[in-house]
Amino acid sequence: xxxxxxxxxxxxxxxxxxxxxxxxxxxxxxxxxxxxxxxxxxxxxxxxxxxxxxxxxxxxxxxxxxxxxxxxxxxxxxxxxxxxxxxxxxxxxxxxxxxxxxxxxxxxxxxxxxxxxxxxxxxxxxxxxxxxxxxxxxxxxxxxxxxxxxxxxxxxxxxxxxxxxxxxxxxxxxxxxxxxxxxxxxxxxxxxxxxxxxxxxxxxxxxxxxxxxxxxxxxxxxxxxxxxxxxxxxxxxxxxxxxxxxxxxxxxxxxxxxxxxxxxxxxxxxxxxxxxxxxxxxxxxxxxxxxxxxxxxxxxxxxxxxxxxxxxxxxxxxxxxxxxxxxxxxxxxxxxxxxxxxxxxxxxxxxxxxxxxxxxxxxxxxxxxxxxxxxxxxxxxxxxxxxxxxxxxxxxxxxxxxxxxxxxxxxxxxxxxxxxxxxxxxxxxxxxxxxxxxxxxxxxxxxxxxxxxxxxxxxxxxxxxxxxxxxxxxxxxxxxxxxxxxxxxxxxxxxxxxxxxxxxxxxxxxxxxxxxxxxxxxxxxxxxxxxxxxxxxxxxxxxxxxxxxxxxxxxxxxxxxxxxxxxxxxxxxxxxxxx
DNA sequence: GCCGTTTTCGGCCCGACTGTTTTCAGTCG
Numbered sequence: 001x002x003x004x005x006x007x008x009x010x011x012x013x014x015x016x017x018x019x020x021x022x023x024x025x026x027x028x029x030x031x032x033x034x035x036x037x038x039x040x041x042x043x044x045x046x047x048x049x050x051x052x053x054x055x056x057x058x059x060x061x062x063x064x065x066x067x068x069x070x071x072x073x074x075x076x077x078x079x080x081x082x083x084x085x086x087x088x089x090x091x092x093x094x095x096x097x098x099x100x101x102x103x104x105x106x107x108x109x110x111x112x113x114x115x116x117x118x119x120x121x122x123x124x125x126x127x128x129x130x131x132x133x134x135x136x137x138x139x140x141x142x143x144x145x146x147x148x149x150x151x152x153x154x155x156x157x158x159x160x161x162x163x164x165x166x167x168x169x170x171x172x173x174x175x176x177x178x179x180x181x182x183x184x185x186x187x188x189x190x191x192x193x194x195x196x197x198x199x200x201x202x203x204x205x206x207x208x209x210x211x212x213x214x215x216x217x218x219x220x221x222x223x224x225x226x227x228x229x230x231x232x233x234x235x236x237x238x239x240x241x242x243x244x245x246x247x248x249x250x251x252x253x254x255x256x257x258x259x260x261x262x263x264x265x266x267x268x269x270x271x272x273x274x275x276x277x278x279x280x281x282x283x284x285x286x287x288x289x290x291x292x293x294x295x296x297x298x299x300x301x302x303x304x305x306x307x308x309x310x311x312x313x314x315x316x317x318x319x320x321x322x323x324x325x326x327x328x329x330x331x332x333x334x335x336x337x338x339x340x341x342x343x344x345x346x347x348x349x350x351x352x353x354x355x356x357x358x359x360x361x362x363x364x365x366x367x368x369x370x371x372x373x374x375x376x377x378x379x380x381x382x383x384x385x386x387x388x389x390x391x392x393x394x395x396x397x398x399x400x401x402x403x404x405x406x407x408x409x410x411x412x413x414x415x416x417x418x419x420x421x422x423x424x425x426x427x428x429x430x431x432x433x434x435x436x437x438x439x440x441x442x443x444x445x446x447x448x449x450x451x452x453x454x455x456x457x458x459x460x461x462x463x464x465x466x467x468x469x470x471x472x473x474x475x476x477x478x479x480x481x482x483x484x485x486x487x488x489x490x491x492x493x494x495x496x497x498x499x500x501x502x503x504x505x506x507x508x509x510x511x512x513x514x515x516x517x518x519x520x521x522x523x524x525x526x527x528x529x530x531x532x533x534x535x536x537x538x539x540x541x542x543x544x545x546x547x548x549x550x551x552x553x554x555x556x557x558x559x560x561x562x563x564x565x566x567x568x569x570x571x572x573x574x575x576x577x578x579x
Numbered sequence: 580g581c582c583g584t585t586t587t588c589g590g591c592c593c594g595a596c597t598g599t600t601t602t603c604a605g606t607c608g
Binding site for chain 1: 580581582584585590591592593594595596597598599600604605606607608
């Protein structure tokens with residue numbers, strides 16, 4: 001049982017307990033544990049093997065009861081507690097909680113009164129007008145549930161950052177034009193630059209909220225208004241995305257922005273610090289907990305953090321992964337910036353499935369201030385991408401030489417490859433060919449359903465080849481829905497460290513692979529990280545901001561990142577690897 | 580159910596909005 005499956009089990013327990021009507025804090029505890037397990041960068045099974053229940057309890061949010069349940073799940077694959085719970089509350093009721101505006105109380109009500117267990121039964125009952133007559137329900141509530149079912153069918157959960165961010169920027173630009181608006185900022189997971197985003201959270205600073213609400217809810221792209229009060233409104237757009245806007249007076253904007261940015265767990269830490277200093281922290285103010293009840297307002301986040309005795313914490317770090325402790329010790333990392341990247345080590349041209357020539361890509365890299373560009377077209381077994389044979393690789397060398405002549409010292413062109421790691425773990429090129437190339441990437445694209453051991457061994461074969469410099473998009477996941485290869489990441493990292501092989505953060509917003517938690521762990525171990533755009537067109541080079549955002553979420557500084565090393569240091573590293 | 584630089588027990592998730600109410604329960608973030 002892997003981390004995700006364990007997490008899903010505890011999420012299910014939380015949901016079933018909620019429908020059952022269990023005290024909220026017990027439910028929150030299960031959910032908290034599930035959240036922690038999902039981002040736990042090691043295999044929980046390994047942690048258990050090494051440290052038993054005691055080891056499990058070192059995981060934040062895991063106490064005696066949950067540790068015991070993890071042990072049972074890992075050793076037997078089943079959980080007595082959950083089986084008993086399912087006998088009381090049918091498992092399918094949990095899926096009903098995903099319907100917007102349908103919570104545990106109503107799910108229970110519908111089940112008790114009408115025996116509704118599935119989405120289909122719910123839809124039929126709502127269409128048949130059977131819900132409206134129930135206690136606490138009315139015509140409008142029934143319509144809301146029907147609308148919720150429709151919108152659920154339309155949208156597919158979380159939106160990749162690469163779709164959400166440009167769309168949100170457009171919406172925010174419109175709000176900036178509203179009279180009286182002083183400031184508009186994204187908040188929530190969008191501002192924290194998570195790889196996928198739920199709803200868009202937008203914060204507006206203005207004294208008068210009414211014009212903002214009017215402008216926000218009457219946009220042509222709005223499909224329906226989900227709610228609209230004096231300071232808060234939410235909408236659903238035609239594309240299925242949802243957004244909510246809060247309006248706060250400029251004098252309180254810092255407190256509000258901090259609150260709305262989250263994460264929830266980061267905010268809990270800040271509240272604890274506030275309490276220790278005699279304040280309670282809300283989205284509106286720091287309020288003295290003594291009799292005076294004095295409220296302190298902050299126009300900027302910097303001022304609020306300062307009032308808590310902390311330096312400002314970059315939004316990408318606010319996940320309660322040690323950033324508050326680091327801030328208290330003045331030990332926050334000096335996070336990587338886009339400007340610090342001056343090499344692109346993964347790009348494609350018309351030689352394989354890219355859309356532009358070597359020269360065009362080089363010019364595009366120069367425009368963006370890159371000093372090094374590696375041309376890394378696919379290798380022949382990726383036939384769908386017109387991968388190169390050894391013979392074509394040699395022809396390409398001539399093309400690259402010609403481009404080098406033309407470009408002079410404006411940029412250093414490296415002739416590389418993105419070599420396929422085949423399904424059986426063998427590589428497309430022999431060692432002589434690899435040694436002849438300037439830069440060698442290896443990656444997976446096919447046979448992604450292999451069992452963990454086989455998939456891992458495949459990757460290890462590439463990492464252990466002394467000519468392979470970098471593993472691109474190591475898991476080959478695709479956002480928002482395709483999980484990557486099932487890999488033993490501990491084994492992958494150990495091998496990469498031993499062989500000095502770099503691992504990639506692929507900046508394409510559909511990939512962002514390595515994901516943040518793994519990139520952080522790899523970098524902490526001392527594995528060099530490369531941040532590449534995998535550009536198939538010059539415009540893709542602008543994906544870099546997503547890769548860097550992901551790197552910042554992984555606490556990376558320029559020292560961790562190959563592309564940010566001084567040119568000489570990078571070339572020396574490459575040379576030492578005996579290319 | 581978890582957690583602890585004031586507590587091994589008593590906190591922790593509170594405010595905005597909606598709809599069915601008639602003073603409040605449910606949902607959401």
